[in-house]
Amino acid sequence: MATSKSLFCLKLTLIGEAKSGKTSIVNRFFNDQFEEAYDPTFGLSPNKELIERNGTKYGLLVWDIAGNKFWEFMIRDCFEEAHGILLIYDVTNRNSFLHVSSWGKRIEKESKNRKTLLVVGNKCDLEKEREVSFDEGKQLADSLDATFIEVSAQNSHNISSLFEIIISQAIGMNKLSIFESSLI
Template sequence: MSGFRVEDEYDYLFKLVLIGDSGVGKSNLLSRFTKNEFNLESKSTIGVEFATRTLRIDGKVIKAQIWDTAGQERYRAITSAYYRGAVGALLVYDVTRRATFENAVRWLKELRDHTDPNTVVMLIGNKSDLRHLVAVSTEDGRQLAERESLYFMETSALEATNVDNAFTEVLAQIHHIVSSRKAVEATDENAAHSVPSRGETIDVKDDSSAWKRYGCCSS
């Protein structure tokens, strides 16, 4: 039994991607969620990094494989391979830097150009702990999320506010979609003709609520 870990067994493996401008805190969101760590001196690195975390959702063991651009956004070198197979995305901006919020629409377009149109996407306003420097209001974030049919949450990787909630909500929505589709396949022999054959493709049209709004939890 040497080397066995509970994380080695799972019911579903979901790939998530982190996107957004450089310096918005993507790497710290990833390390906070997967290792409960935060590095104030975090530097951008070149290449693609990913980390995993296994958790239980609705009685199923979900393994999340989360990819981080790790500095590539500085050079616009992100390729379609980064997005391939992703069923969820966290689009991150810095609430203290208006430009990172305005660029979110461009990031969303790139994401939609490279993934299934029904990929679960959550808009993340990070660094909510810097309340005295806020340049993007919660309402601005909510309005963009509503307009683009995204989920929305404000987070602080530094204070660990809403980080678990954000990742878990995305994974729960993906699992809900996959479970609903499997139920349809099991009960309707004709469903196979209308269900995409690629394993990574999901259909959020099964979910009656296309988007939800979340505010930032007060500390």
């Protein structure tokens, strides 16, 4: 039973190749900041915040997972515990897009529970450098039974919408665990 100090825990995981902009998306959402210089994530970078939706308080935990192969051993545990997964690619890098399909299939195959998936094309502000069309992203999301959105961490385009979508879908789809608010 929930007490006045307990919250529902909502866990989200960002997965994608190195330099796809996962950390930039998280920094834009949590801090409204964008860093031009690339600073790779090593391992797992957790971010947390209290949020409220429809009168219910949630502890939002967002796991930003390093995008290189060395850290791949951590990914299964992170996506297994997640209520929602954001599959991030860089619209200016076709290779990062091609890996999203593999991640989506791996999650479907290895996950014990159905996950809320969101395919996210980042860097949509770089239209002249685009290698992946909007339609290709949408088709991939449809094939994974996922929602699709394009964002720009640099200019904040659709960042709030991205998190509103994944939070709403994850809350609607999952039985969320309760934990003490001292953890946030």
